[in-house]
Amino acid sequence: MGSISDTFMENRERVQPDDTNNYASAxxxxxxxxMDEIGAMAAMRHAGKTCVTARINSLDFERPVPQGDICVIQAYAYDTGHTSIKVRLRAFREDPRSGETEPTTDSYFVFVAVDDDMQPTAVPDLDVGSERCRELREAALAGEHDE
Incomplete structure (x- = not known):
């Protein structure tokens, strides 16, 4: 059984012109x-199996990520079902020169673990033993219920 903090991942993408809309933002x-890519990685880290996206429970775009900035994505698993793993995902804009960050997007994805035949397969429970794990889980559950 892995812990919530074991699933914590962070990735960065530089917002290039090909990544933008008419308003020069991501x-x-x-x-x-x-978010889907890093969320699947967090789910697979816990399950030890391939995980596929089953649902996006919510997706709130709070502000844009301007071209030239870095989009930082954070993900961690915070709850499991029999075959499913809930993952909290947050995106931030980061100024590459100063390192200043600002939250931009908040979301909750559900992934399902699958076997080699792409059939749902059981996942282990998450360990919530440490204070950091409890804090991450409580933050995710609080945000999930604000939907």
Whole structure:
């Protein structure tokens, strides 16, 4: 059984002109793609199996990520079902020169673990033993219920 903090991942994408919309900020579809990729990695880290996206429970775009900035994506698993893993995802804009960050996007994805035949397969429970794990889980559950 892995812990919530074992699933914590962070990735960065520099927002290039090909990633932007008419307003010179990251296209929402690109942000969702980046979130989906890192979210699946967090789910697979816990499950030890391939995980596929089953649902996006919520997706709130709070502000844009301007071209030239860095889109930082953070993900961690915070709850499990029999075959599913809930993952909290947050995106931030980061100024590459100063390192200043600002939250931009908040989301909750559900992934399902699958076997070699792409059939759902059981996942282990998450360990919530440490204070950091409890804090991450409580933050995710609080945000999930604000939907």
């Amino acid at each position: 296209h929402g579809g690109n942000v969702v793609k980046w």
